Amino acid sequence: MRAYLLESRYRRILDRIGEACVRVGRDPGEVTLVAVSKTFPVARVAELHGIGHVDFGENKVQELVEKAVALPGRLVGGGVRWHMIGHLQRNKARDVVTHADVFHALDSVRLASELSRRCEEAGRTLDCLVQVNVSGEESKFGIAADRVHSFVDDVSSLSHIRIVGLMTLAAPADNPEDVRHQLRLLRNLARSYPASTKGNRLDWLSMGMSGDYEVAIEEGATHVRIGSAIFGSRTPD
Ligand SMILES: *Cc1c(COP(=O)(O)O)cnc(C)c1O
DSSP: OHHHHHHHHHHHHHHHHHHHHHHTTOOGGGOEEEEEOTTSOHHHHHHHHHTTOOEEEESSHHHHHHHHHHSOBGGGTOSBEEEEOSOOOGGGHHHHHHHOSEEEEEOOHHHHHHHHHHHHHHTOOEEEEEEEEOSOOTTOOSEEGGGHHHHHHHHTTOSSEEEEEEEOOOOOOSSGGGGHHHHHHHHHHHHTSOTTGGGOOOOEEEOOOTTTHHHHHHTTOSEEEEOHHHHOOOOOO
């Protein structure tokens, strides 16, 4: 029963992603669904992986490590692609380098240096997205919108991380239309970055969660991070 529910929720999200793409003339193949499995057991991840889903996201290092040990990522020859989507402290950088395929929450030069150094030791390169605070809320992590381009320039000399795009969390809203302008701002920041600058490309836009992913896709998201709409509601921590 539960397995059936998970699969039907998942398929419904895929349908809605497809419909959102059609509305704005995009190819659904351009949008990656990152299934955010935080707080749910690895058995749920395995279930979804069993029906062919590849991309999973975690926002806490410890949980990422536990799940990636049980279900190894692409990096180490496994079938899952693990996305670390939450704030990271420098002293945990090594765990992300060991287990994650993609890091979505780069928000400081010091963290970027540490990740690059750890990647060099591990003999790998890590794809990173820069987290941008589009809502201007003080409580939010992320680089302020007017500093994003210079931040990307600042970290571009690091040899073992690759900046591939921008990520954001819009402000919580009952009506996703209320955050459309924030999602559009992220796209505009990526598009207005001069492509030639030091070889960086901001092709990926990681934005949109359970409440606003359809609007995010209409505004150009390449990665939507969806948790509760697939796995069910989380017990508040
Ligand atoms: C939890 C989380 C999500 C998914 O949130 P839902 O509302 O459950 O879809 C997306 N991004 C980040 C960074 C998260 O921590």
